[in-house]
Amino acid sequence: MNKQLIEKTYPIIKIEDHNTDNQQKTFFFNIEDDVIKNNINVLPGQFYMLRTKLGQKPISVSHFDGKIIGFTVLKRGNVTADLLDNADVGTYIGLTGPLGNTFDLSENDENILIIGGGVGIAPVYNLAKYALNKTNIKTTALFGSRTASLSAFAQDLPRQTDRFESRFYTDDETGENHGFVTKDLEEIFSKQKFTSVYMCGPEKMMVIAAEQIRKLQPNIRIRISMERYMKCGIGLCGSCVLDDIGLRVCADGPVFDYDVLIKSKEFGKYHRDSHGVIHSF
Numbered sequence: 619m620n621k622q623l624i625e626k627t628y629p630i631i632k633i634e635d636h637n638t639d640n641q642q643k644t645f646f647f648n649i650e651d652d653v654i655k656n657n658i659n660v661l662p663g664q665f666y667m668l669r670t671k672l673g674q675k676p677i678s679v680s681h682f683d684g685k686i687i688g689f690t691v692l693k694r695g696n697v698t699a700d701l702l703d704n705a706d707v708g709t710y711i712g713l714t715g716p717l718g719n720t721f722d723l724s725e726n727d728e729n730i731l732i733i734g735g736g737v738g739i740a741p742v743y744n745l746a747k748y749a750l751n752k753t754n755i756k757t758t759a760l761f762g763s764r765t766a767s768l769s770a771f772a773q774d775l776p777r778q779t780d781r782f783e784s785r786f787y788t789d790d791e792t793g794e795n796h797g798f799v800t801k802d803l804e805e806i807f808s809k810q811k812f813t814s815v816y817m818c819g820p821e822k823m824m825v826i827a828a829e830q831i832r833k834l835q836p837n838i839r840i841r842i843s844m845e846r847y848m849k850c851g852i853g854l855c856g857s858c859v860l861d862d863i864g865l866r867v868c869a870d871g872p873v874f875d876y877d878v879l880i881k882s883k884e885f886g887k888y889h890r891d892s893h894g895v896i897h898s899f
């Protein structure tokens with residue numbers, strides 16, 4: 619993997635909202651000059667620290683075509699609200715990255731399952747696009763969100779081809795399928811076996827999905843992208859360390875094997891805030 623990283627401000631060249639009423643937007647930047655000059659490659663699963671005047675926050679890459687990079691941001695607290703409420707086309711935003719490891723498609727991958735929930739759809743959507751356009755791997759992608767507008771940024775994926783299938787689920791009745799993203803797992807596994815599963819989303823959802831999948835196909839390789847409060851994003855401050863296993867989400871992850879994560883006592887149970895205080899999921 620390319621470990622070169624760039625720290626620079628770039629102007630926003632395009633913003634997409636997809637009728638989320640300012641709750642979620644995708645911000646696009648042109649990084650072509652740096653891709654060429656510094657031989658940067660940005661792979662699915664990696665993230666950048668996005669910086670406004672209020673601070674910096676980790677955001678996954680949701681779009682990358684070799685020139686234009688996109689980040690899909692959900693409004694949560696200070697920095698994400700600053701981005702959604704105040705940034706326009708032309709506003710300069712600090713980007714540091716690419717950071718972290720990748721979903722790491724295996725050499726043995728012939729048929730993969732991708733699962734994304736909430737804004738966790740962003741990095742796995744990028745992986746789905748990569749699998750579709752850059753590989754011959756057969757891919758099934760399942761995306762779940764509270765309401766259809768929050769997954770609209772990923773709806774350009776084909777629903778069904780010989781090699782690719784995508785299904786969208788919503789908690790409310792606005793989408794194609796009403797229900798949780800795990801709803802059809804039994805049906806899907808009854809028809810095919812997968813070489814790997816790649817996941818990102820709410821941790822409770824990922825625990826339930828992984829446990830169900832291991833029952834349907836024991837020993838299957840499961841790669842999970844984790845979210846933890848980050849300050850530095852480059853492995854120095856320790857704020858994102860996973861209890862007991864001592865791994866840093868920013869530098870050793872954010873993508874981990876499920877078999878490694880289940881050794882951490884906090885996986886699926888709690889996370890820490892900026893002061894290190896524990897909050898249960």
Ligand SMILES: Cc1cc2nc3c(=O)[nH]c(=O)nc-3n(C[C@H](O)[C@H](O)[C@H](O)COP(=O)(O)OP(=O)(O)OC[C@H]3O[C@@H](n4cnc5c(N)ncnc54)[C@H](O)[C@@H]3O)c2cc1C
Binds near residue numbers: 691692846
């Ligand atoms: C590797 C990685 C990739 C991410 N990718 C995306 C993405 O693609 N799109 C996106 O919208 N968000 C993503 N996030 C989450 C995003 O970084 C947080 O939403 C953001 O840090 C919130 O910052 P804020 O200043 O808006 O909120 P703050 O004011 O810092 O916090 C608001 C509340 O959220 C809690 N919180 C903040 N960050 C986290 C966290 N990481 N885990 C648990 N609780 C937290 C705080 O404790 C507080 O209660 C990612 C996080 C990580 C670690």
Ligand code: FES
Binds near residue numbers: 850853858866868
């Ligand atoms: S955020 Fe500082 S070590 Fe991970």
